[in-house]
Amino acid sequence: xxxxxxxxxxxxxxxxxxxxxxxxxxxxxxxxxxxxxxxxxxxxxxxxxxxxxxxxxxxxxxxxxxxxxxxxxxxxxxxxxxxxxxxxxxxxxxxxxxxxxxxxxxxxxxxxxxxxxxxxxxxxxxxxxxxxxxxxxxxxxxxxxxxxxxxxxxxxxxxxxxxxxxxxxxxxxxxxxxxxxxxxxxxxxxxxxxxxxxxxxxxxxxxxxxxxxxxxxxxxxxxxxxxxxxxxxxxxxxxxxxxxxxxxxxxxxxxxxxxxxxxxxxxxxxxxxxxxxxxxxxxxxxxxxxxxxxxxxxxxxxxxxxxxxxxxxxxxxxxxxxxxxxxxxxxx
Amino acid sequence: xxxxxxxxxxxxxxxxxxxxxxxxxxxxxxxxxxxxxxxxxxxxxxxxxxxxxxxxxxxxxxxxxxxxxxxxxxxxxxxxxxxxxxxxxxxxxxxxxxxxxxxxxxxxxxxxxxxxxxxxxxxxxxxxxxxxxxxxxxxxxxxxxxxxxxxxxxxxxxxxxxxxxxxxxxxxxxxxxxxxxxxxxxxxxxxxxxxxxxxxxxxxxxxxxxxxxxxxxxxxxxxxxxxxxxxxxxxxxxxxxxxxxxxxxxxxxxxxxxxxxxxxxxxxxxxxxxxxxxxxxxxxxxxxxxxxxxxxxxxxxxxxxxxxxxxxxxxxxxxxxxxxxxxxxxxx
Numbered sequence: 127x128x129x130x131x132x133x134x135x136x137x138x139x140x141x142x143x144x145x146x147x148x149x150x151x152x153x154x155x156x157x158x159x160x161x162x163x164x165x166x167x168x169x170x171x172x173x174x175x176x177x178x179x180x181x182x183x184x185x186x187x188x189x190x191x192x193x194x195x196x197x198x199x200x201x202x203x204x205x206x207x208x209x210x211x212x213x214x215x216x217x218x219x220x221x222x223x224x225x226x227x228x229x230x231x232x233x234x235x236x237x238x239x240x241x242x243x244x245x246x247x248x249x250x251x252x253x254x255x256x257x258x259x260x261x262x263x264x265x266x267x268x269x270x271x272x273x274x275x276x277x278x279x280x281x282x283x284x285x286x287x288x289x290x291x292x293x294x295x296x297x298x299x300x301x302x303x304x305x306x307x308x309x310x311x312x313x314x315x316x317x318x319x320x321x322x323x324x325x326x327x328x329x330x331x332x333x334x335x336x337x338x339x340x341x342x343x344x345x346x347x348x349x350x351x352x353x354x355x356x357x358x359x360x361x362x363x364x365x366x367x368x369x370x371x372x373x374x375x376x377x378x379x380x381x382x383x384x385x386x387x388x389x390x391x392x393x394x395x396x397x398x399x400x401x402x403x404x405x406x407x408x409x410x411x412x413x414x415x416x417x418x419x420x421x422x423x424x425x426x427x428x429x430x431x432x433x434x435x436x437x438x439x440x441x442x443x444x445x446x447x448x449x450x451x452x453x454x455x456x457x458x
Numbered sequence: 459x460x461x462x463x464x465x466x467x468x469x470x471x472x473x474x475x476x477x478x479x480x481x482x483x484x485x486x487x488x489x490x491x492x493x494x495x496x497x498x499x500x501x502x503x504x505x506x507x508x509x510x511x512x513x514x515x516x517x518x519x520x521x522x523x524x525x526x527x528x529x530x531x532x533x534x535x536x537x538x539x540x541x542x543x544x545x546x547x548x549x550x551x552x553x554x555x556x557x558x559x560x561x562x563x564x565x566x567x568x569x570x571x572x573x574x575x576x577x578x579x580x581x582x583x584x585x586x587x588x589x590x591x592x593x594x595x596x597x598x599x600x601x602x603x604x605x606x607x608x609x610x611x612x613x614x615x616x617x618x619x620x621x622x623x624x625x626x627x628x629x630x631x632x633x634x635x636x637x638x639x640x641x642x643x644x645x646x647x648x649x650x651x652x653x654x655x656x657x658x659x660x661x662x663x664x665x666x667x668x669x670x671x672x673x674x675x676x677x678x679x680x681x682x683x684x685x686x687x688x689x690x691x692x693x694x695x696x697x698x699x700x701x702x703x704x705x706x707x708x709x710x711x712x713x714x715x716x717x718x719x720x721x722x723x724x725x726x727x728x729x730x731x732x733x734x735x736x737x738x739x740x741x742x743x744x745x746x747x748x749x750x751x752x753x754x755x756x757x758x759x760x761x762x763x764x765x766x767x768x769x770x771x772x773x774x775x776x777x778x779x780x781x782x783x784x785x786x787x788x789x790x
Contacts, residue, residue, distance in 0.1 A: 176508035176568030208538055212562025216587045219569060226558045230544025236508030237551060255548045 135330030135452060139164045142342025143182040144199045144376060145368055146335035147189035150260060152439025159259035163325035168245065168264040169272035169310055169345030172293050174222055177232040178239055183249055183264060184231060191256040202227045221298045246319040263325065265346040268316035272341055275307040292341065301378035305385045308340055313348035326355040331452040334365035338379040339398045340386060347402060356402045364405040364446045367395045370431060371411040391415065396422040405449045407431060467662030467784060471496045474674025475514040476531040476708060477700055478667035479521035482592060484771025491591035495657035500596040501604035501642055501677030504625050506554055509564040510571055514674065515581055515596060516563060523588040534559045553630045578651040595657065597678040600648035604677055607639040624673065633710035637717045640672055645680035658687040663784040666697035670711040671730045672718060679734060688734045696737040696778045699727045702763060703743040723747060728754040737781045739763060
């Protein structure tokens with residue numbers, strides 16, 4: 127396949143799951159999609175029933191393909207559940223929702239990985255087939271599994287080291303347990319996937335999507351070379367706070383921040399991101415905290431940051447781009 | 459689970475896929491199902507899309523559960539194909555038919571094997587959940603993959619050793635290529651699964667089902683201890699010919715026998731089975747060959763051997779049992 131034309135400056139987005147997917151869906155309304163690279167967390171990746179599942183990559187891919195299930199925020203629309211129903215009847219582990227259509231993606235990925243393809247190659251193949259124009263890159267082709275140490279009471283799920291896998295925490299336990307520690311196993315050895323560092327270095331703007339800073343963005347920044355690359359682009363890097371009015375819009379970001387000793391506010395987010403990003407975008411609900419954000423060393427942009435619609439998402443993306451001097455629609 | 463009562467003498471059946479499944483479906487109409495052990499070929503087992511697939515075990519299990527797809531002779535009835543359709547749209551390998559419900563079985567098996575359960579334990583779990591009363595045992599918990607050396611012209615599928623996996627030959631190429639050799643990799647190291655030898659030793663009758671002698675029964679008899687156990691029960695062992703009137707009722711048995719130097723007739727079957735079985739059941743169409751079978755050193759029983767209905771299958775099973783002195787219905 128010839129490389130697509132890449133008109134104008136490029137944008138790199140550090141992306142988790144749903145929040146990032148929605149932001150990207152807005153970004154492609156104000157940018158040339160081929161000029162956007164999403165570097166996607168794969169700390170959530172895991173193997174279940176023999177299948178290699180990449181939850182964040184799939185959420186982003188399905189959303190950009192216009193196929194994301196709008197009711198759940200994960201999986202495919204127009205989905206059926208016969209495999210999972212059978213598995214449940216057989217007494218199998220059915221806590222992770224795998225729809226019949228969705229299984230096609232996991233089967234494809236698993237087979238290609240078994241044939242020796244890298245995750246980034248498989249992701250490119252899947253993206254193309256799903257009709258996604260944004261370039262999706264897993265942050266690494268090497269495993270960086272997020273491991274979560276939880277408080278007692280679920281001993282049957284925990285390994286002898288007291289840790290569980292991220293999806294067991296996030297989906298299996300519905301993140302309704304206290305977390306004592308989070309660790310990104312393999313981060314010291316994992317290499318950035320081909321294209322990741324270039325995408326960050328070449329971008330006119332680097333956006334940190336409104337994803338969970340601890341377990342979505344954290345695993346990617348735990349790769350030393352990725353972190354250093356983003357730090358070198360700090361002036362062009364803009365983070366969008368996933369915390370609005372002291373709570374996460376979705377998922378356990380707020381709770382996790384508290385449990386791990388961070389303030390669950392835009393100020394707490396600023397403290398996490400200040401080393402790598404020069405600018406933080408916060409919602410109007412948090413306008414009063416803008417000075418506190420700035421006192422953490424970040425420029426602060428106040429704008430509506432809740433994406434009810436793709437139009438909201440496009441406006442938020444535009445605001446983020448503008449914040450780092452990358453303003454004109456279609457010329458970001 | 460307490461062991462089920464096992465009234466009366468026991469029957470062991472060496473089983474491949476469809477032919478064996480139909481025979482077993484008849485056998486349980488004349489025997490106490492709990493007294494029947496099916497030792498099932500797993501030379502066809504393979505991993506595709508990360509999933510451990512056991513085609514013969516599943517065909518037998520689904521048939522005895524009353525769930526076998528009657529139109530295909532494999533897979534489940536009332537099936538849907540959304541995962542496979544998605545996989546095909548993604549450009550994945552879609553040559554092996556995996557229905558959505560069927561995937562539940564493969565996902566269960568794969569996960570349990572990954573957790574460290576043996577194939578025989580997983581098979582027992584699946585059988586129970588599918589409501590199967592016959593005891594199903596894989597011939598081995600160790601892999602015994604059937605490898606097929608085919609004539610040229612399909613170089614892209616062949617490994618550097620000129621071999622392909624059985625399912626690539628059987629399903630992928632629809633067994634429409636000439637076979638030069640068949641090999642059961644691992645047979646010299648594979649141990650019979652727990653219960654296999656006991657089932658053969660304890661049985662009042664050992665039935666070799668009308669399965670492919672080369673690639674369904676062959677892999678099981680390639681385990682030296684299984685072969686020896688059956689040979690020790692030669693007088694109580696009765697084989698049912700899968701060849702009728704010079705051709706296999708289904709599948710490539712006839713063609714394979716020719717290509718590997720055997721006569722594609724009940725006499726050729728007799729030559730293969732004479733060392734392990736004292737009796738061969740042949741169809742009335744082959745009545746004229748009964749003396750030739752007997753000159754190979756086997757008793758020969760002539761009876762209708764084509765199973766159009768479960769009633770036919772029950773009569774055939776009864777004839778096989780009678781042939782080794784295990785005659786009375788419900789008291790085999």
